[in-house]
Amino acid sequence: MPVGTQGTVKAVTKDQLLETKPQIILGNTYHLYLRPGVEVLSYFGGLHKFMNWEKPILTDSGGFQVFSLAQGKNKGGKHKAEVILTEEGVKFKSHLDGSWHFFTPELVVEVQEIIGSDIMMPLDVCPPYPVSHTTAKDAVEKTIRWLKRSKETKKNNWQALFGIVQGSVYEDLRKESALKTVELEMDGYSIGGLSVGEPAEEMYAMTEVVVEILPQDKPRYLMGVGTPENIVESVDRGIDMFDCVMPTRNARNGTLFTTFGRVNIKAAKHKFSEDPVDPECDCYTCRNFSRGYLRHLFNAEEITGMTLATIHNLRFYNRLMEKIREAIKENRFQSFKKEFYSKYKS
Amino acid sequence: MPVGTQGTVKAVTKDQLLETKPQIILGNTYHLYLRPGVEVLSYFGGLHKFMNWEKPILTDSGGFQVFSLAQGKNKGGKHKAEVILTEEGVKFKSHLDGSWHFFTPELVVEVQEIIGSDIMMPLDVCPPYPVSHTTAKDAVEKTIRWLKRSKETKKNNWQALFGIVQGSVYEDLRKESALKTVELEMDGYSIGGLSVGEPAEEMYAMTEVVVEILPQDKPRYLMGVGTPENIVESVDRGIDMFDCVMPTRNARNGTLFTTFGRVNIKAAKHKFSEDPVDPECDCYTCRNFSRGYLRHLFNAEEITGMTLATIHNLRFYNRLMEKIREAIKENRFQSFKKEFYSKYKS
Numbered sequence: 142m143p144v145g146t147q148g149t150v151k152a153v154t155k156d157q158l159l160e161t162k163p164q165i166i167l168g169n170t171y172h173l174y175l176r177p178g179v180e181v182l183s184y185f186g187g188l189h190k191f192m193n194w195e196k197p198i199l200t201d202s203g204g205f206q207v208f209s210l211a212q213g214k215n216k217g218g219k220h221k222a223e224v225i226l227t228e229e230g231v232k233f234k235s236h237l238d239g240s241w242h243f244f245t246p247e248l249v250v251e252v253q254e255i256i257g258s259d260i261m262m263p264l265d266v267c268p269p270y271p272v273s274h275t276t277a278k279d280a281v282e283k284t285i286r287w288l289k290r291s292k293e294t295k296k297n298n299w300q301a302l303f304g305i306v307q308g309s310v311y312e313d314l315r316k317e318s319a320l321k322t323v324e325l326e327m328d329g330y331s332i333g334g335l336s337v338g339e340p341a342e343e344m345y346a347m348t349e350v351v352v353e354i355l356p357q358d359k360p361r362y363l364m365g366v367g368t369p370e371n372i373v374e375s376v377d378r379g380i381d382m383f384d385c386v387m388p389t390r391n392a393r394n395g396t397l398f399t400t401f402g403r404v405n406i407k408a409a410k411h412k413f414s415e416d417p418v419d420p421e422c423d424c425y426t427c428r429n430f431s432r433g434y435l436r437h438l439f440n441a442e443e444i445t446g447m448t449l450a451t452i453h454n455l456r457f458y459n460r461l462m463e464k465i466r467e468a469i470k471e472n473r474f475q476s477f478k479k480e481f482y483s484k485y486k487s
Numbered sequence: 488m489p490v491g492t493q494g495t496v497k498a499v500t501k502d503q504l505l506e507t508k509p510q511i512i513l514g515n516t517y518h519l520y521l522r523p524g525v526e527v528l529s530y531f532g533g534l535h536k537f538m539n540w541e542k543p544i545l546t547d548s549g550g551f552q553v554f555s556l557a558q559g560k561n562k563g564g565k566h567k568a569e570v571i572l573t574e575e576g577v578k579f580k581s582h583l584d585g586s587w588h589f590f591t592p593e594l595v596v597e598v599q600e601i602i603g604s605d606i607m608m609p610l611d612v613c614p615p616y617p618v619s620h621t622t623a624k625d626a627v628e629k630t631i632r633w634l635k636r637s638k639e640t641k642k643n644n645w646q647a648l649f650g651i652v653q654g655s656v657y658e659d660l661r662k663e664s665a666l667k668t669v670e671l672e673m674d675g676y677s678i679g680g681l682s683v684g685e686p687a688e689e690m691y692a693m694t695e696v697v698v699e700i701l702p703q704d705k706p707r708y709l710m711g712v713g714t715p716e717n718i719v720e721s722v723d724r725g726i727d728m729f730d731c732v733m734p735t736r737n738a739r740n741g742t743l744f745t746t747f748g749r750v751n752i753k754a755a756k757h758k759f760s761e762d763p764v765d766p767e768c769d770c771y772t773c774r775n776f777s778r779g780y781l782r783h784l785f786n787a788e789e790i791t792g793m794t795l796a797t798i799h800n801l802r803f804y805n806r807l808m809e810k811i812r813e814a815i816k817e818n819r820f821q822s823f824k825k826e827f828y829s830k831y832k833s
Contacts, residue, residue: 149791177783437523445495
């Protein structure tokens with residue numbers, strides 16, 4: 142899922158985004174609640190109409206953002222973050238204007254009902270990494286209690302509500318969280334609290350523990366992941382859905398993903414290159430422009446460079462998923478994975 | 488002519504630009520010479536191929552940029568500008584890295600032959616405004632001597648070379664400059680040194696003086712102009728061509744041009760507006776998005792907002808020119824002008 146935090150995927154228009162062939166995009170309840178706010182979203186009849194987007198939207202609950210603020214990870218904010226966690230919910234200061242807000246599991250579902258996302262995430266407790274077993278256990282148990290309240294709040298049949306499995310890097314807690322979440326018979330299952338700084342091996346290990354417990358006939362979503370390698374490895378372990386800012390954020394910094402690995406398009410070696418970014422790519426950027434031209438746009442700090450890079454990276458990720466789906470359908474995922482690694486170098 | 492100083496019109500891709508239906512775009516010799524540089528442009532076979540642009544390109548000579556640097560007008564530069572004007576040419580320090588360069592009329596034509604622009608501008612002397620009669624007269628006479636050298640340098644028949652009329656706001660100098668330029672039988676005629684801070688009435692008065700002398704069967708180009716009103720007034724006085732950063736630069740600041748005047752899309756009054764930017768506009772932005780959504784994108788500092796605004800403003804300007812051409816063909820320009828002012832409010 143391309144990430145469209147604030148009602149647009151950054152640096153592209155709706156039609157440029159559609160051309161990269163995403164199945165669904167991600168929005169963020171925390172950001173949309175603060176700006177443009179529920180009053181505007183309600184007036185416009187939800188996010189689909191507001192941004193004129195007809196394909197599905199999944200909204201993250203904003204739990205991750207609120208707790209990230211507390212850890213000082215939101216560098217864009219002008220206001221010092223403060224977060225107070227209680228059984229009832231989480232009180233936090235907006236990174237935009239310093240105003241206080243109170244998120245409860247109920248409010249977060251209600252906001253997502255106004256947003257009108259096709260898939261909603263419940264408010265969860267996201268501890269930092271690393272974290273003690275005691276704190277991680279508290280987070281797991283509160284997340285379950287909040288999930289029950291979220292489920293009871295949900296009104297619309299057409300909106301899906303997932304559960305989020307927490308438990309940091311503790312196998313026993315991941316198991317406990319997965320079992321209790323599955324008991325609540327959700328529409329799908331997210332794995333949260335990974336890709337937050339732990340080694341990739343820990344992430345894969347925890348994914349394996351959790352996936353074993355999740356029902357095979359429901360979507361399994363690994364939140365905030367990841368690199369192309371992370372995606373291939375996680376699909377191999379049973380994951381169906383991903384979201385990550387990696388393709389879009391890297392694009393704006395001039396890092397492009399290709400069949401053969403990452404390319405820093407600003408590098409001097411591309412100065413006279415008439416080659417496309419990726420010879421195997423069918424995106425608008427690769428069909429029309431050379432590495433030399435893209436390098437010039439980045440060196441001249443032209444916004445157009447960011448746009449062309451975003452189009453390419455999104456198409457790279459979406460094409461990777463297309464190839465994965467095809468390989469799975471044709472029962473040849475392992476040979477696909479081998480071929481992927483034979484070309485893609487980290 | 489949309490302005491594409493550095494090898495792209497800012498914040499749009501080639502196809503987004505084409506959808507706004509420009510007849511021609513403008514590039515800048517000064518900027519392109521410094522970055523990506525003639526070596527790169529030569530390697531790629533010129534600017535058309537480098538940026539994959541098939542429609543015509545006009546390149547400004549860079550005279551205006553070099554002399555603007557001397558006046559401290561280039562705020563983007565990291566290096567203190569220095570300019571030394573001699574009969575031979577103009578020596579200047581790059582605003583990018585402080586390196587010294589020497590532009591002669593010959594070099595500037597040769598660079599534009601490498602760029603491969605369809606219409607070339609000769610190196611001219613652009614005095615500041617206001618300027619003494621003596622300095623303005625020197626500029627006029629040097630510009631003519633340089634034009635002769637430019638014409639003698641030019642190799643390719645398929646590339647047009649215009650002359651540039653100078654003379655500040657002095658009627659006698661404008662006449663002298665126009666007469667001497669016309670004597671050289673150029674492919675077209677530019678009026679330079681206007682729209683540099685003088686009152687609009689002075690600009691119109693000088694335009695009238697010059698147009699009277701210029702041949703009717705050659706294109707007349709008023710450089711760096713201007714607002715929609717400036718364009719309508721100047722066409723009325725006989726001008727055929729314009730370039731201006733106004734539509735693109737204003738777009739990136741959230742100022743949108745409409746049939747009814749300018750709109751600051753960031754204003755709170757658009758918060759709940761489901762209207763398009765301009766009900767009479769056929770652009771991608773107006774067909775797909777509301778003022779309320781655009782306001783949100785600008786408030787959230789999303790690049791996508793700049794792109795959508797640029798698309799709209801370019802289409803507004805190109806559509807204005809379409810309507811002007813149609814009115815002229817149908818011999819009803821005065822009634823068009825009246826109708827334009829009945830709606831458009833400054």
